[in-house]
Amino acid sequence: MAHAAAADHHATNTGVSNFKLGFWTFLASECLFFGTLISTYMVYKGTALVGPYPAEIFDVIHTTISTTILLFSSLAMVLALHYLQHARKNLAILWLGVVIAMGAGFLVMEFQSYQKYIGYGLTLTSSTFGSSYYVLTGTHKIHVFFGMLWMGILAWRIHRGKIAAPQAEQVEVAGLYWHFVDIIWIVIFTLVYLIP
Amino acid sequence: MSSVATEQSPVHGTSHGEETGLWSWITTVDHKRIAIMYFATATIFFFVGGIEAMIIRLQLMNPEQNLISPEFYNQLFTMHGTTMIFLVAMPMAVAFFNYVVPLQIGARDVAFPRLNALSYWIFLFGGIYLNASWFVGAAPHASWVGYATLTSSQFSPGLNTDFWFISLSILGIASIAGGVNFITTIVNMRAPGMKMMRMPLFTWMTFVTSFLLITAIPVIAVALIFLGFDRLFGTVFFNPTMGGDPVLWQHLFWIFGHPEVYILILPAFGVISDVIPTFSKKPLFGYPIVVYAGILIGFIGWGVWSHHMFTVGLGPIADSFFVAATMIIAIPTGVKIFNWLATMWGGSIRFTTAMLFSVGLVAVFTVGGLSGIMHASAPVNLQQHDSYFVVAHFHYVIVGGAMMGLWAGLYYWFPKVSGRFLSEKLGQWHFWTTMVGFNLTFFPMHFSGLFGMPRRIYTYSADLNVAIYNQLATVGALIFAVSAVIMVVNIVKSWRSGEKAGANPWDAPHLEWSIPSPPHHYNFPELPNVQSREPLWNAGEREQILAVTMGEAKEEPHMPNPSYWPILLAASITLAWALVMTGVWWIIALGIIPVFFCTLMWGLEPAFPEGH
Amino acid sequence: MSTDVSAQSGDHAHAAKGPGEDHSSVAGYIWIGVILAVVTFVEVAVFYIEALEAVEVPILVILSTAKVILVVLYFMHLKMDHKALTWLFMSGVILAVFMVSALLVLYHVLPRMALSL
Numbered sequence: 061m062a063h064a065a066a067a068d069h070h071a072t073n074t075g076v077s078n079f080k081l082g083f084w085t086f087l088a089s090e091c092l093f094f095g096t097l098i099s100t101y102m103v104y105k106g107t108a109l110v111g112p113y114p115a116e117i118f119d120v121i122h123t124t125i126s127t128t129i130l131l132f133s134s135l136a137m138v139l140a141l142h143y144l145q146h147a148r149k150n151l152a153i154l155w156l157g158v159v160i161a162m163g164a165g166f167l168v169m170e171f172q173s174y175q176k177y178i179g180y181g182l183t184l185t186s187s188t189f190g191s192s193y194y195v196l197t198g199t200h201k202i203h204v205f206f207g208m209l210w211m212g213i214l215a216w217r218i219h220r221g222k223i224a225a226p227q228a229e230q231v232e233v234a235g236l237y238w239h240f241v242d243i244i245w246i247v248i249f250t251l252v253y254l255i256p
Numbered sequence: 257m258s259s260v261a262t263e264q265s266p267v268h269g270t271s272h273g274e275e276t277g278l279w280s281w282i283t284t285v286d287h288k289r290i291a292i293m294y295f296a297t298a299t300i301f302f303f304v305g306g307i308e309a310m311i312i313r314l315q316l317m318n319p320e321q322n323l324i325s326p327e328f329y330n331q332l333f334t335m336h337g338t339t340m341i342f343l344v345a346m347p348m349a350v351a352f353f354n355y356v357v358p359l360q361i362g363a364r365d366v367a368f369p370r371l372n373a374l375s376y377w378i379f380l381f382g383g384i385y386l387n388a389s390w391f392v393g394a395a396p397h398a399s400w401v402g403y404a405t406l407t408s409s410q411f412s413p414g415l416n417t418d419f420w421f422i423s424l425s426i427l428g429i430a431s432i433a434g435g436v437n438f439i440t441t442i443v444n445m446r447a448p449g450m451k452m453m454r455m456p457l458f459t460w461m462t463f464v465t466s467f468l469l470i471t472a473i474p475v476i477a478v479a480l481i482f483l484g485f486d487r488l489f490g491t492v493f494f495n496p497t498m499g500g501d502p503v504l505w506q507h508l509f510w511i512f513g514h515p516e517v518y519i520l521i522l523p524a525f526g527v528i529s530d531v532i533p534t535f536s537k538k539p540l541f542g543y544p545i546v547v548y549a550g551i552l553i554g555f556i557g558w559g560v561w562s563h564h565m566f567t568v569g570l571g572p573i574a575d576s577f578f579v580a581a582t583m584i585i586a587i588p589t590g591v592k593i594f595n596w597l598a599t600m601w602g603g604s605i606r607f608t609t610a611m612l613f614s615v616g617l618v619a620v621f622t623v624g625g626l627s628g629i630m631h632a633s634a635p636v637n638l639q640q641h642d643s644y645f646v647v648a649h650f651h652y653v654i655v656g657g658a659m660m661g662l663w664a665g666l667y668y669w670f671p672k673v674s675g676r677f678l679s680e681k682l683g684q685w686h687f688w689t690t691m692v693g694f695n696l697t698f699f700p701m702h703f704s705g706l707f708g709m710p711r712r713i714y715t716y717s718a719d720l721n722v723a724i725y726n727q728l729a730t731v732g733a734l735i736f737a738v739s740a741v742i743m744v745v746n747i748v749k750s751w752r753s754g755e756k757a758g759a760n761p762w763d764a765p766h767l768e769w770s771i772p773s774p775p776h777h778y779n780f781p782e783l784p785n786v787q788s789r790e791p792l793w794n795a796g797e798r799e800q801i802l803a804v805t806m807g808e809a810k811e812e813p814h815m816p817n818p819s820y821w822p823i824l825l826a827a828s829i830t831l832a833w834a835l836v837m838t839g840v841w842w843i844i845a846l847g848i849i850p851v852f853f854c855t856l857m858w859g860l861e862p863a864f865p866e867g868h
Numbered sequence: 869m870s871t872d873v874s875a876q877s878g879d880h881a882h883a884a885k886g887p888g889e890d891h892s893s894v895a896g897y898i899w900i901g902v903i904l905a906v907v908t909f910v911e912v913a914v915f916y917i918e919a920l921e922a923v924e925v926p927i928l929v930i931l932s933t934a935k936v937i938l939v940v941l942y943f944m945h946l947k948m949d950h951k952a953l954t955w956l957f958m959s960g961v962i963l964a965v966f967m968v969s970a971l972l973v974l975y976h977v978l979p980r981m982a983l984s985l
Contacts, residue, residue, distance in 0.1 A: 072444040072445065073443065073444050073445065073446050074443060074444055074950045075950060076444070076949065076952065076953060078367040078368065078440050078444055078445070080953075081367075081440050081443060081444055081952065081953065081956070082367060082437070082439075082440040084953045084956050084957050085435075085436045085439045085440060085470065086432075086436050087957055087960065088470060088471070088957050088958075088959050088960025088961070089432055089435070089470040089471060089473070089474050089960060090474070090960070091957075091961050091963070091964040092470075092471050092472075092475055092960055092963060092964050093474035093475075093477065093478060094964070095474075095475075095963075095965075095967050096474065096475045096477075096478035096479070096508060096511075096967070097478055098968055099967055099968045099971040100482070100493070100504065100508075102968060102971065102975075102976075103501070103504060103971050103972070103976075104499070104500075104501075105976075107499050107501075109498060109499040120912060120915060120916075121912075124908065124909070124912050127908060128905055128908055131901065131904045131905060131908065132901055132905070134901070134904075134939060134943050135897060135898065135900070135901035135904075135943075137943070138897045138943050139894065139897060142893060142894060184489060184490065184491050185489070185490040185491055185492060187492065187499060188492055188493070188498065188499040188500055190491075190492075191485070191491035191492050191493055192493070195481070195482070195485060195491065209852075213856070213859075232945075235943075239940070239943045239944045242939060243936050243939050243940065246932050246935050246939070247932060247936065249908075249932070250911065250928050250929070250931075250932040254911060254912070254914075254915045254928050255924075255925055255928055439956070443952055443956075467959060470960075471959070471960060471963050475967070507971065511967060558963060559966075559970075570974065570978075571978055571979075573978055573981065574974055574978055
């Protein structure tokens with residue numbers, strides 16, 4: 061329960077900070093945001109009037125690799141947080157760097173895929189498959205990119221001594237964002253690439 | 257530390273120790289000031305939407321009239337609906353969330369004060385942007401529901417629909433931010449002893465509404481992105497010639513749209529759930545049931561959306577599911593009605609204006625609910641859909657329900673905000689002209705609707721024989737307009753020279769009445785300790801709380817810093833979205849840079865004074 | 869891993885310990901990462917193995933759900949945190965799953981059934 065002290069504006073009913081609690085609430089809304097994008101993709105699955113069609117162009121192996129990179133970036137994220145919480149500043153920065161690098165790796169591989177698909181004739185406007193695929197995955201990539209920027213700023217602030225173990229929650233919340241973006245990709249990978 | 261002034265500050269809604277002047281309002285993060293700004297702005301938009309309605313009513317007064325062009329008529333009803341829902345009803349409810357919830361739970365402010373300010377400025381700028389469309393002769397014109405393919409670039413080639421989808425996208429951000437803010441506030445910032453099941457009903461309904469906001473708005477946000485992409489970049493989401501389905505727009509819109517109507521009504525239900533007990537001198541009958549009914553409405557409200565689509569041809573199985581869900585949701589709603597009545601039964605009733613509006617809501621909303629049940633039957637719906645019967649229904653529940661509830665809140669909480677009562681005499685005039693005007697406007701529409709007058713038409717044939725109903729409605733609208741003027745006159749007069757009110761002028765039970773009127777900017781000198789649902793109605797608890805809350809703070813409590821980043825970020829967001837209208841990728845990308853910059857600077861700025 | 873969710877952000881009573889202390893929780897994280905990768909490879913295998921085509925969809929859904937749960941519970945620490953966070957997040961998850969399912973039924977299941985009505 062909350063403390064009665066008038067000046068103590070940190071105390072919360074749950075013991076969880078407002079920032080973290082509010083962010084989990086925001087993630088609930090993001091579930092609906094991506095849920096709508098995913099629903100639309102699923103609604104339009106199999107409805108494209110013209111090709112190319114998913115089975116013709118998807119390189120599952122290539123995407124499996126990029127997916128695995130993203131998965132491991134989540135691992136790097138928890139490690140970054142862990143080391144920051146244990147006051148291992150340099151390891152925290154290193155692992156945040158790994159997160160960024162892996163995010164970049166994911167994006168690069170995915171843009172390679174985009175280029176290939178465009179080459180096959182799948183564009184934003186070519187079919188319901190094209191529209192729903194690019195808007196869904198494109199939105200995801202924008203989220204990844206934003207996450208990378210966020211991590212970069214955090215790494216810089218840790219480096220400058222503005223963020224240390226007592227402020228680890230800032231990295232924890234960024235981590236929640238990053239893991240969430242990873243989760244969305246897990247769902248996309250299965251529903252878009254694997255399920256027929 | 258500066259000592260706090262000891263005399264009651266004058267009735268400008270500010271409190272001791274707080275700055276005055278324009279800059280202080282622009283940078284304010286005080287929930288009370290933000291609430292006042294929300295209320296004032298929403299009221300201005302109420303008159304904008306009202307004028308739009310008056311022109312509509314004048315045009316429809318007689319059959320085959322040509323006061324205005326069909327195109328202008330389409331813009332009027334589109335803007336009327338969009339304005340009233342997004343720029344009036346929702347923000348006015350948020351005004352009350354803002355002012356009242358922190359006080360009811362015993363908090364100094366909301367969880368994220370700067371985010372709170374951001375929501376307000378986004379609302380203001382988004383509303384201005386939407387109405388800017390009038391000045392370029394391109395107001396949105398495809399109705400507030402914007403169905404595909406009418407809104408496609410093929411059938412709506414001008415800027416009208418661009419203004420529409422961009423404005424709503426801007427406004428949606430404010431709502432999601434607000435939802436997150438109030439959920440966090442309610443979960444995390446309650447005073448000691450303020451368990452969830454002790455919170456006032458208004459706070460509970462704010463809580464449920466906030467969940468609806470954060471889950472429903474993202475859906476329309478995506479739908480608007482699809483629409484924008486279709487219009488600007490040639491995607492085929494709703495393009496049937498390329499395999500897209502216009503009905504998908506309807507699904508996505510109404511998946512948002514139905515929770516949206518519960519977003520509109522639940523705050524009003526919350527208000528009267530506080531007002532009726534106060535003026536019956538009896539605790540709310542069946543408190544837990546009313547809470548659970550509210551939660552259930554919120555939850556089931558997610559499962560009824562296609563009752564707006566019974567004429568689309570989804571098939572009997574889908575239709576039956578939505579019929580069932582829609583009828584079921586009437587149950588928790590009905591339960592609330594009975595609880596309000598049971599609260600009044602055997603109580604010692606005072607018909608203050610707040611109470612009049614509350615009881616009025618119960619009566620009028622019931623009428624709206626009955627026509628709603630009629631719509632719920634799919635076969636009956638086939639007759640009623642797109643007719644004035646629907647217009648009658650939703651005005652009964654939104655105006656008679658949501659707005660009257662909020663006006664009850666106005667009369668109830670005005671003394672707390674300003675330290676003065678609204679005039680009860682003007683209040684009675686306000687209430688009765690509202691009741692007469694409103695019912696005269698919308699009751700005849702049940703008839704014109706059932707006799708075959710479609711909605712969204714700029715004129716109608718004399719052969720339809722509905723002229724009389726339209727005339728009655730127009731006269732009613734004029735009376736209703738008078739009631740709106742009376743309301744504003746009351747507010748302005750009373751703010752300056754209304755009868756003074758103390759901390760608890762109504763002898764009400766909840767925590768907001770345990771502090772001075774108007775409150776100190778820090779609300780509570782010390783957080784009170786709560787032991788029941790009606791803290792000020794229980795003798796020992798009351799004394800103990802007032803001893804804490806009516807004093808002065810021994811030292812200035814830590815309050816969040818004012819900040820100019822909320823208004824700057826709101827302006828950047830509005831600008832970025834406005835640039836979307838160009839349809840040029842790199843311009844849009846450039847527009848995102850100030851957004852990023854403002855967000856970063858906000859993140860680096862400390863929320864509280866250093867050394868906390 | 870920390871289990872206490874005090875209001876003070878990430879404040880741990882202990883100073884940095886030696887490698888032994890770090891490894892126990894680091895090792896746990898690495899294990900989860902490995903499991904996630906392995907499950908991914910299994911999913912891809914299921915995708916390619918034609919014999920499993922009939923049950924492909926349920927298996928894939930179950931496997932990816934398992935991955936999501938692992939990330940949420942352990943990487944995002946939800947299992948160890950206050951239950952309020954679970955409730956808040958799950959409200960979004962449940963509604964999103966409902967929406968995806970409802971639209972799938974409306975668009976892909978019902979039309980096929982209608983043909984037999």
